[in-house]
Amino acid sequence: MPEFLHLLPPEEALQTWLQAVRHRMAAETVPAAEAWGRVLAEDVLAPHPMPPFDRSAVDGYAVRAADTYGASDALPAYLAVVGEVPMGAAPDFGLQPGQAALIHTGGMLPPGADAVVMVEYTQQARPGEVEILKAVAVGDNVIAEGEDVAAGAVVFPAGRRLRAAEIGGLMALGVLQVAVARRPMVGIIATGDEVVPPEAAPAPGQVRDINTYTLSAEVRRAGGVPRPYGIVPDRPDALAAAAAQALQECDLVAVTAGSSASTRDMTAEVLDGLGEPGVLVHGVNTKPGRPTILAVAAGKPVIGLPGNPVSALVNVGLFVLPALAHLQRETPRPRPLLPVRLTVNLPSASGREDWWPVHLRRAADGVWEAEPIFYKSNLIFALARADGLLKIPADATGLAAGETGEVLVLSL
Amino acid sequence: MPEFLHLLPPEEALQTWLQAVRHRMAAETVPAAEAWGRVLAEDVLAPHPMPPFDRSAVDGYAVRAADTYGASDALPAYLAVVGEVPMGAAPDFGLQPGQAALIHTGGMLPPGADAVVMVEYTQQARPGEVEILKAVAVGDNVIAEGEDVAAGAVVFPAGRRLRAAEIGGLMALGVLQVAVARRPMVGIIATGDEVVPPEAAPAPGQVRDINTYTLSAEVRRAGGVPRPYGIVPDRPDALAAAAAQALQECDLVAVTAGSSASTRDMTAEVLDGLGEPGVLVHGVNTKPGRPTILAVAAGKPVIGLPGNPVSALVNVGLFVLPALAHLQRETPRPRPLLPVRLTVNLPSASGREDWWPVHLRRAADGVWEAEPIFYKSNLIFALARADGLLKIPADATGLAAGETGEVLVLSL
Helix, strand or coil: CCCCCCCCCCHHHHHHHHHHHCCCCCEEEEHHHCCCCCEECCECCCCEECCCCCCCCCCCCEEEEHHHHHCCEEEECEEHHHHHHCCCCCCCCCCCCCEEEEEEEEEEECCCEEEEHHHHHHHHHECCCCECCCCCCCCEEEECCCCCECCCCCEEEECCCHHHHHHHHHHCCCCCCEEEECCCEEEEEEEEEECCCCCCCCCCCCHHHHHHHHHHHHHHCCCCCEEEEEEEEHHHHHHHHHHHHHHHHHHHHEEEECCCCCHHHHHHHHCCCCCCCCEECCEEEEEEECCCCCEEEEEEEEEEEEECCCHHHHHHHHHHHHHHHHCCCCCCCCCEEEEEEECCCCEEECEEEEEEEEEEEEEECCCCEEEEEECCCCCCHHCCCCCEEECCCCCCCCCCCEEEEEEEEEEC | CCCCCCEEEEEHHHHHHHHHCCCCCEEEEEEEHHHHCCCCCCCCCCCCCCCCCCCCCCCCCEEEEHHCCCCCCCCCCCEEEEEEECCCCCCCCCCCCEEEEEECCCCCCCCCCEEEEEEEEEEECCEEEEEEECCCCCCEEEECCCCCCCCCCEECCCECCCCHHHHHHHHHHCCCCEECCCCCEEEEEEEEECCECCCCCCCCCEEEEEEEHHHHHHHHHHHEEEEEEEECCCCHHHHHHHHHHHHHHCCCEEEECCHHHHHHHHHHHHHHHCEEEEEECCCEEECCCCCCCEECCCCCCEEEECCCHHHHHHHHHHHHHHHHHHHHHCCCCCCCCEEEECCCCEECCCCCEEEEEEEECCCCCEEEEEEEECCCCCCHHHHHCEEEEEEECCCEEEEEECCCEEEEEEEC
């Protein structure tokens, strides 16, 4: 199973892969206060309207709008102040024509009131009276019951990933428990006879395992649970046993292959033997990351990542993170790339999508400039120095200095 | 202590505040594999060079470059193959003039070799011989010892926040423990006589506590530890007692004020009484978020946030997150806003910096368009629906349809 002669573009490779993935995460119920970053498994419906009562949006005077008709600085309306709306309680009075009540932001409108005059447009008159210096229309400075959310409405649909604002919305409605997709467990298998654990002192020719740790960090960031299976020798039987176990115990299996072509081909053979349909994509037209292998077995996504740490990490972003979203049935929000101006010429093979590590800095005209980090070794430090990854589209043969490109910003 | 007449721009307010903060997080040592999102408290030095030996960047043949001089398709050089470099071990042979060795990506160059010819530019000749079809220069396709990182060099400076790539770099060097800033503890106090816990059924006029939960989520996301102090009644003595306790136990104290002007003024009085220098900023020229109070006591940052959930959350981004970075001595990476095209006219008061919730969508020409979400109530749902916050700079009186603006993208 050598690499395919026809390398797929990354987006097409991703779609081919995910279409064959039948596995999905089951739902579990968790406290809403701890659900940050989780994906809703069911629609959340509003148990009551928001706001649950007509409330004032400002500090001022609750009035009957008709009483303010024609009021101005020159010709104020005079209203009798019959009370002050308490915070946190319903007013125990209503407004009759010609009456007003002091009200604070968030206060409940008394019966009879239909608008609020901002305090800036009022003036103290005689005791028990207020001057209204500006007319208001019905509903002015009032947030009507249900204006934000009607009772029974879908507040957040299934598939929504919860940020701080969504958690606030759940709390506002008293929704304390939510059904979310379980966290996907990601089996991580490192291979390579030259690879030793980070705690080992590498002998000449050996390198420490990096990919298990970068993958684990990215999986955690995406809301998954990494499950490392250690470093497996470059033998088909050893890799097949580890991969089969991981496939049974996890929701997605990632194998970081050895760096040579022969071990990559061995990895592809083993992943293809895990079950039907097996390897769907062997080789993606991108740099770094060409030798990526995408397979499906037992309905679950299986990926063979290049052993090179930069390639592996870039392809985690291109394939593993979208697959984790897919497993959780997430409806992703827009994740725009940053438009940038390139500082130097950057060549690229036509037909191939490149991702270049870059520094970002803001130019005097406000445009963000991307300065490529040139590297030969493909070691992890080129990426650790980068603020982002510049995308060179497949239909370009590189980008020239001064041209516009797009950067995936690598912030936390 | 009413709001200042002269409202500070947010950036100036932030600088005024942070300059008075003397408190910093102490360092603690944690396993590097679990240090994602933490800020380095000390420089990390390379214990050995990376790579630790001259290694091949490709699959091919290790050679002495001089032996390939003039080689081409038409006139290949013929070299004797004296061995294959094993993966994960030093070769037990060297190259004499006229000799080559099979080598895999990542393999260690044998003594005498100074370049590698890619396998694509070689051809099998007679047994024990290889044809070299392209000349190479010294160092071609070789990553020299220390080329990525010299021994003793600063790999990552103090103040760097660790992403997956940095954790990979630490593992590559066998740095298993790192000194990082302790996680800042953030005391969160909700006030407001109208505010009840989310599990309560609000009586008419009452609202559920939202801010404790949105703040907690944002603090956790920034690597801090939220410590809620519950809902404190709108009485100066109660608030003063809670704030003094939080100041003693935490690294930053955030109070979400009640929504009326009178309780905001009470909050400012109490925060000013916590210690010198007290309140430094009372009122910021931004919308939402004008009533924000910035104080310092016992060298620690203290913030009074507007009670309105959208205002509070926007101001967490403008003030609390930068303060947490400051406490950890973080050197922040660039966090660019997204350039967007506005779809409708959006007015704004001159001199005031506005942040508007927007939807993002990509137009046919590839530009991201921002569609403002109009809202009156300022309730949390306007923000929960948003893909980002559009910044309207203080020197603009709004933005017109088709004009370019910048958006803070609210993704996870």
